[in-house]
Amino acid sequence: MTSHKTVYLDHAATTPMHPAAIEAMTAVLATVGNASSLHGTGRVARRRMEEARESLAQLLGARPSEVIFTAGGTESDNLAVKGIYWARRDAEPQRRRIVTTPVEHHAVLDAVQWLAEHEGAEITWLPVGDDGSVSPADLREALQANDDVALVSIMWANNEVGTIMPISELATIAAEFDVPMHSDAIQAVGQIPVDFAASALSAMSVAAHKFGGPTGVGALLLRRDTSCVPLLHGGGQERDVRSGTPDVAGAVAMAAAAKVAIDGLAANSARVQQLRDRLIDGVLSTIDDVYLNGAAGDARLPGNTHFTFRGCEGDSLLMLLDAKGVECSTGSACTAGVAQPSHVLLAMGADPASARGSLRLSLGHTSTEADVDAALAVLPAAVDRARQAALASAGAAEQ
Amino acid sequence: MRVLVAMSGGVDSSVAAARMVDAGHDVVGVHLALSAAPGTLRTGSRGCCSKEDAGDARRVADVLDIPFYVWDFADRFSEDVIDDFVESYARGETPNPCVRCNERIKFSALAARALALGFDAVATGHYARLTDGHLRRAVDADKDQSYVLGVLTAEQLRHAVFPIGDTPKPQIREEAARRGLAVAEKPDSHDICFIPSGDTRAFLGARIGVRRGAVVDSGGTVLAEHDGVHGFTIGQRKGLGIAGPGPDGLPRYVTGIDAETGTVRVGGKAELDVWALTGDRPVFTSGVAPDGPVECDVQVRAHGGIVDGVAELREGRLMVDLRAPLRGVAPGQTMVLYRRDPDGDEVIASATITR
Numbered sequence: 001m002t003s004h005k006t007v008y009l010d011h012a013a014t015t016p017m018h019p020a021a022i023e024a025m026t027a028v029l030a031t032v033g034n035a036s037s038l039h040g041t042g043r044v045a046r047r048r049m050e051e052a053r054e055s056l057a058q059l060l061g062a063r064p065s066e067v068i069f070t071a072g073g074t075e076s077d078n079l080a081v082k083g084i085y086w087a088r089r090d091a092e093p094q095r096r097r098i099v100t101t102p103v104e105h106h107a108v109l110d111a112v113q114w115l116a117e118h119e120g121a122e123i124t125w126l127p128v129g130d131d132g133s134v135s136p137a138d139l140r141e142a143l144q145a146n147d148d149v150a151l152v153s154i155m156w157a158n159n160e161v162g163t164i165m166p167i168s169e170l171a172t173i174a175a176e177f178d179v180p181m182h183s184d185a186i187q188a189v190g191q192i193p194v195d196f197a198a199s200a201l202s203a204m205s206v207a208a209h210k211f212g213g214p215t216g217v218g219a220l221l222l223r224r225d226t227s228c229v230p231l232l233h234g235g236g237q238e239r240d241v242r243s244g245t246p247d248v249a250g251a252v253a254m255a256a257a258a259k260v261a262i263d264g265l266a267a268n269s270a271r272v273q274q275l276r277d278r279l280i281d282g283v284l285s286t287i288d289d290v291y292l293n294g295a296a297g298d299a300r301l302p303g304n305t306h307f308t309f310r311g312c313e314g315d316s317l318l319m320l321l322d323a324k325g326v327e328c329s330t331g332s333a334c335t336a337g338v339a340q341p342s343h344v345l346l347a348m349g350a351d352p353a354s355a356r357g358s359l360r361l362s363l364g365h366t367s368t369e370a371d372v373d374a375a376l377a378v379l380p381a382a383v384d385r386a387r388q389a390a391l392a393s394a395g396a397a398e399q
Numbered sequence: 400m401r402v403l404v405a406m407s408g409g410v411d412s413s414v415a416a417a418r419m420v421d422a423g424h425d426v427v428g429v430h431l432a433l434s435a436a437p438g439t440l441r442t443g444s445r446g447c448c449s450k451e452d453a454g455d456a457r458r459v460a461d462v463l464d465i466p467f468y469v470w471d472f473a474d475r476f477s478e479d480v481i482d483d484f485v486e487s488y489a490r491g492e493t494p495n496p497c498v499r500c501n502e503r504i505k506f507s508a509l510a511a512r513a514l515a516l517g518f519d520a521v522a523t524g525h526y527a528r529l530t531d532g533h534l535r536r537a538v539d540a541d542k543d544q545s546y547v548l549g550v551l552t553a554e555q556l557r558h559a560v561f562p563i564g565d566t567p568k569p570q571i572r573e574e575a576a577r578r579g580l581a582v583a584e585k586p587d588s589h590d591i592c593f594i595p596s597g598d599t600r601a602f603l604g605a606r607i608g609v610r611r612g613a614v615v616d617s618g619g620t621v622l623a624e625h626d627g628v629h630g631f632t633i634g635q636r637k638g639l640g641i642a643g644p645g646p647d648g649l650p651r652y653v654t655g656i657d658a659e660t661g662t663v664r665v666g667g668k669a670e671l672d673v674w675a676l677t678g679d680r681p682v683f684t685s686g687v688a689p690d691g692p693v694e695c696d697v698q699v700r701a702h703g704g705i706v707d708g709v710a711e712l713r714e715g716r717l718m719v720d721l722r723a724p725l726r727g728v729a730p731g732q733t734m735v736l737y738r739r740d741p742d743g744d745e746v747i748a749s750a751t752i753t754r
Contacts, residue, residue, distance in 0.1 A: 315470050316516055319427070322466060340471075356471070389515035396511035 007326045007374045011303050011364030012159055012187060017253075018212035018260040018365070025214060025253035035246040036235065045248050052248075052255035059255075059262045060206070060221060061195030068220045068238045069251050073186040073207030075231070076220040077107035079242065080182040080203040081153055083228035085115055088150035088180070091227070095150040097122045099142050099179075102347035103132050103160075107205075108153050108184055109343070122148070131295040132163035132348050139170050143177040152181040156188035156204075160344040160360060161294030162304025164192060171200035180226050186210055186218075190261035191269060191301050202226040208250070212365060213257030217250035261365070272363050273302035275372050279361060280305055282376040287383050293345060293358065303363040308350065309383050312357040313393075316386035324378045328361045357390075401425045402560065403513040404522045405505055406459065406467070408452030410575045410582045411524030411563055413459040417578055418562040419522050420463050427518070428460040428467040431509065433476040434593065455582050462580060470512075472504055479503040481593055485606045488629040491658035492731025495701065496591055497547045506548075506555040513558075520560050528564035528743055532556055534684055535743035539567040546701050549735030549749040553686035600638075603629040612661025614641055617654070617670065628658050634671055634727020641665065652727070672724035676708075678717040678734050678750025685747070688712050695736040696744060697721065699728050699752065710736050710748065717750040730754060 008016070033045030050064070057064040070076045081098070088095045098112050102125050115121035124142050126134050134154055143149060152174045157164045167183055174181035180202035188194050190211025196204055203222045209215040222228055222241065234243030261268075280292055289310040294300055309317065314330035321328060330342075341355035350358075361375060404416040406428040419426045430453045453469055460467030480499050487494035510521045526537035527545040532553060537543040551559065563571055575583035594602045607629050614623040623640040625631070630638070635653040645651045645667060652671055655664035676697065683689070689712070697708040697719055707722035719734065732752045737744040 313470075313512075315468060316512065319466070319468050320516065385516060389512045392515040393508045393512035396507040 005325055005374075007371045008366070009326060009328045009361040009363060009371060009375060011367070012162075012210075012360060012362035013329055014209045014215060015190075015212050015364045016366050017209075017214060018257050020260050021208075021213050021253040021257035024256035025249045028249035028252050033248065035248055036237065045246075048252055049246050049248050052251040055255040056219065056251075056258055057221075059258045060189065060204075061197045061199075062221045063197075063224070065239065066196070066221050066223060068222050068241050069246065069254075070218045070220055070242055071244075071247070072216055072218040073105075073184070073205055073210070074107040074218075076186075076205035076207070076218045077105065077182075077184050078111045079220050079228065079231050080205060080222070081108055081111040081151070082115060082119075082231060083241070084151045084180055084182060084203060084226060085119070085121060086229035087227035089119075090229070094148050096120055097124060097146050097149045099124045099126060099139065099146075099149055099152045101126045101128055101134050101154055103128050103158055103163075103344045104153065104155055105159055105184055105186070108155070112153070121150070124149075126154070128347050130349050131299075132158050132161045132293075132344060133295060133299070134165050134170065136166055136169045136173055140173050143173065143179060149177070149179045151202075152179055154181070154183055156183045156185035156194065157192065157301050158294065158344060159187045160342055161306045161348070162187075162301035162362075163295040164188070164299050164301060167201070168199050171202075174202075175200045187301060187304075189258070190265065191272075191303055193265065196221045203228070208254035208257055211257055211261040213254040214250055217247060217254045219254070264365075268365055269302040272365070272367060275363050275367055275369060276300075276302055276305055278369070279363070279372045279375065282372070283307055283379060286376065286380050290383070293348065293350075303367075304360070305362065306358065306360045308345075308354050308358045309386070310354060310357060311390055312383060312386040313390050314356055314358050316389050317357075317359055317382055320382040320385055321375075321378060324382070326375050326378055328359055328375075330359060400519040401517060402427070402520050402522050403509075403518045404428050405509065405524075406430050406456040407524070407588075408455035408459075408582065408585075409524065409588060410572055410580070410585055411526070411568075413456070413524070413580050413582050414571050414575050414578070415522050415524040415562040416459065416465065417463055417574075417580070419560070420465060422562075426463070426465045428456060428463075428465050429509075429513075430456045430467070430469045431476075431504070432469050432471045432473055433480075433504075434473055455585070459580050459582060462578070470509070472508060475508050476500070476504055476593075479508075484591075485603060485629075487731045488603050489607050489610075489627075489658065490731070491628045491631075491656035493632045493729035494731045495547070495733055496593070497701070498550050498733045501547055502550040506551050506559060510555065510558055520558050522560035522562055524563055525561050526564050526568070527561045529556060529559060529561050532685065534746040535564075535740070536737070537564040538743070541702075542568045544701075545737075545744075545746050546698055546733075546735050549684075549698075549746045550682055550733060551684070552682055553684060556684070600630050603627075610661055612663065614639060614663045614665060616645070616651075617664065617666045622665065625661075625663060628656050628661055628663060631656055631663050632727075633729035639663075639665060656729075668726075671726045673726070673728045674721050674724055676717075676719040676721065676725075676728065676734055677753050678719070679753050681712060681715070681717040681748060681750040683748045684745075689747075693736075693738075693747065695719075695738060695747060697725070698735045698737065699725055699732050704728075705737075708736075716753075717748065728752060 033041045035046040035049045053067045054064045171181045182203040184205045186207045206219045208217040232243045293306045341352045345355040402424040406412045484496045525544045526542040528535040536545045610627040613621045651665040654666040654670045692709045692711040698705045708719045710719045736748040
């Protein structure tokens, strides 16, 4: 393929690491030390680990003892959903209901469905609006109608279409009914203000690589009064909820990345949001038969754009853009491989055909105006071509 | 040339892709997702459609340093190949789904999309040779797949490339190993990719249901009951549900299927012999129908079943007189006609057998 300067518009999949995080991580990698060891080397490792925990807690409005380090967002979501469900069911066997939404990430969705198939869970699906949002009134209704709820899980912001949920309002309602609520805040942290204590949540998932940290590190923020059965048994690290030798380098890098991302959040998000609106305006004004999925304005993540180009296969579009060096996604990267129409768009009421014609271009801390203009320069022709391809392919089959 | 290589994750299409890269083309690998619910791992010798196969194809593309994508053709495949397969059996016919997939998916829907996206050609790992529009048998006679490509039109062939037809399979495996492709030792796939269990009768039964009928002999005497004509193929000997051999002491075979009445007729081996074939939907590989009768080899299944014949187009149908009988030919099968050639027999036409 012809080489172009790469225009990386897939920050929702993963972000470039902040130099400060790389520096902090490599410095730790060069040292030896198991944070559980009792000797001097172990104490040094332990101290780094705890400093990272305190720093991350402070940045996210949590207490250090509420930070459970994990191996990433998927583990955090699984730990919260399964662990809290098991703990609640053990305490009150009639509590077997999980209230959640059909637009969750698969890490929540599949964990919930697994509990339904194997552990006797009942599921109440909250309806979502055509912008992907969940209404507090619907949550209240679900909690009034069911006295067997074990937990509520609603994401803070949607990873595909960028819609931000009214999470504090939702969590306050759950707290009113004395039901623990978990939120997958993986896309939110680093893009919008997130304060765990102020949110009234019981648990919240975070992943380092979505805000300039390394992949393979995450955290579950878990209130001290929320019981959670571990997924991983062993040495009893992370207050007995998550055993395993602590990943000191990962935790240190995550904290360093969070510091850069959250200290600079106001300025960076304002800048990224301007780029986002430039991209949205450019696409809507130069391409016919296209619409923006998800919420508008401040109810949308600053870095997210997600379009449906009618009459296109997203796969074709992605390939054409990739060939021009413009990198984006047809859905969440986890489903990349064998293509499926997005469950998020389907839940928002899209038909499968238009769900296939969708593309997410997501911006982040390294994005520039030049990136947006480069994408806008190639998109109209790519959409034209992808539409011709869809017509040709459909026509060929109907001969 | 910009070339899209259809990569199943098997050794053949992997080497095909590698050869296209070597030839200096601008190559992109595409794996066709043909099942909406793919299995995680490949099972036995069947299938090319699991996530493991997609992963194998992706890994080969990595090694070749070419872009790679998975394109979803599951709906199209389900309609054009699986539904067609089931409906054809329900009509008492014996279809070949690989032929249908080449005709409707790989060299139709996929190729049209590829060309519209700016590719000049679609390459596959089929064992066949193609030069200047002439489609010939592969050098490796045991692996030859020109039969399942015989339905392609001149226009479809114009944009097709078959990079491995000039090489015997064992050498393709050696080449894959030499190139460091992990799929070098991967077993050949057999059977029907969308029936991983290999149990075609159960697959059809689940979709068609029970449609009882009678098994009768050539005199019309009812010998047994059956659950549907889809459980039978002309020439079938086992699983007829009848007690023992015929009155002559010789085995009995399915000699006729009437889907409308649900009747399966059985008879002796001699009744299976066919001396003439009629085919619908004829395709002439050169794009031009011959003026008069043509001498040819006639092949009616993917491997074997080749006899001499004379073919002629009459009122839009391909009529073939055979010089030797073919045994057990069923409606729905594809006949492919070849012109004998010392440089490799050439495909000249194909049609769907009606009787």
